[in-house]
Amino acid sequence: MSLRTSRWLLLLLLVCTWPVWAQVPAPRAVWVWEEDTGAMLESPQVADEALAFLQRKRIGTMYLYADAYQGRNLLVQQPARYHTLIRAAHARGIRVYALLGSWHLHTERYVLPWYRQRAVAMLQRVLDYNQAAPDDARFDGVNYDIEPHVLDRWNDRSRERLLRGFLDMTAAMVAARDRSGQRLPIGPAMPFWWDGITLDWRGVRGPVSAHVIAMTDYVALMDYRNRAAGRDSILSHAEDELAQAKAAGKTLLIGLDFNPGEPAKLSFYGMDEAAFEHEAAQVEAALHGHPAFAGFVFHHYAGYRRFVGEPVPE
Template sequence: MKRLLAALLLTCASVGASAEPAAPRAIWTWEEDSYAMLEQPAAASRAIDFLKSKSIDTVFLYADAFGGRNLIKEQPQLYRRLVRRLHASGMKAYALLGSGYLHTERYVLPKHRAEALAMLQRVLDYNKAAAPEERFDGINVDIEPHILAEWSTRKIALLREFVELSDALMAAKRASGQSLPMGPAIPFWLDGLNVEYKGVTKPVSQHVQDLYDYVALMDYRDRALGGDGIVSHAMDELTYADKAGKQVLIGVETLPNAIKKVSFEHLREADMERELGITAKTVGGMKPFGGFVIHHYGQYRKWLGLD
């Protein structure tokens, strides 16, 4: 089904796609960069100017502990200031939850469920106390069970626990009475793994899309077309989202990777813009397509030779 739909859509794609930004864009902004933007107004100004120049309209801003501090809990005024600035610049701000520093991949395990819920609750509490112009517009959850050491021996069990965690997080958001959209970062290959949840067996990606408001698909490839391209790998999620009334953001990578096809790092900015343009022309007519998300702010600048 994926390849058939991709083949049909490819007939609409133009290999000579324009390099102009063709769809909304977001960017993951991790611990160090986010804390710098929060604590240093000059760093925030530099980031805002850069992001505007790249037509990025949504910042996934890290909103948890780092370096022994938790600014959203201890100094929420810093988030209020930065979110106000982002909004004044025409950008949205999503709270980014998940951290290599905190090893949040463990949060899929039932014994760490309370930590995951507390992580989310801090953002919900922040939003409840903030003025409208200071509130997050959404939440992105980046918890990746495949990083765990036991992944090779407990894959299906861990994925089921990931779905259970997703259900619990969305229940907590609903209980808060807040309507801000929440979704996870998920790898494109989850559509090839089935798990049983609440008596229904189907791809993990579909369980996740049923639960969340959107997904940010880690669709890490360096070309748009072909059987191993961005479009093909996103097609199952886009097709299912169309039925479920959900949204899909397509994520791309700029970090170095030993497997070259995973990232645009070995290519030029013009190459990435060409491939994103082709992708947008190919799937842009699909209602669930919500644009792109780039990984990640600090590396994106470095790749472009700015740092």
């Protein structure tokens, strides 16, 4: 029997026998994209109902969109709206991270050298907001979702160049945060399969995932599977990144999806909430006490609400 097989047999034994009731539930976060963020900013009633929903579902952090959408940038133009929403979240014990990156703005291009300053400027607007905002209305961190693999030019010949661009962009963003003097945690949404791509960056050769983890404060791992253990599962795809985060003294959230898509294994869509909670409990049991495991993050607010049978208010 191989060492890796032995490890998986031990993991499955732990998953099946660990007393889940004896442990504190893992933290939960959720991505809140442009339209849902806008609705919360525009309507105190929508915001209050949304925050109450997050409390009911034990979601303690929301990644709230914080950039331009449909020709407006409320973070810059009407920061008081963010003040009100963030204060209300904090009053309920919910942390708020600024969510950066947008399909509408094609921010995947920010990994290209001639767009890099746009990435820095995007973050700088959050830093400027926090600098000017009252203490109780400031963001608690930053999460950025910029995915170079969606670019048309992504292929076997260009992927290493684009991934180095992602690393350079990340380094520039972290440097901007450091120059600001703020201690705002910053981390990306990162696909689990970046651990299988090795490249040289700044004199160090290693998996892309390890490079990213080394320079950021935490990672939200897009670990989109609907089964806890075994081959091609949540735990199997997070194994290397958890080890890298532990070695680097960093933390990692496991991202899970609830939206329709193909193949079905990518999402909990079509399953019931009890089935999801069963798989989540197995992940928590297996990772209980792991110093790098910081909980789950759900993709995304609207999709998760629909999944649990609570339509999004319009």
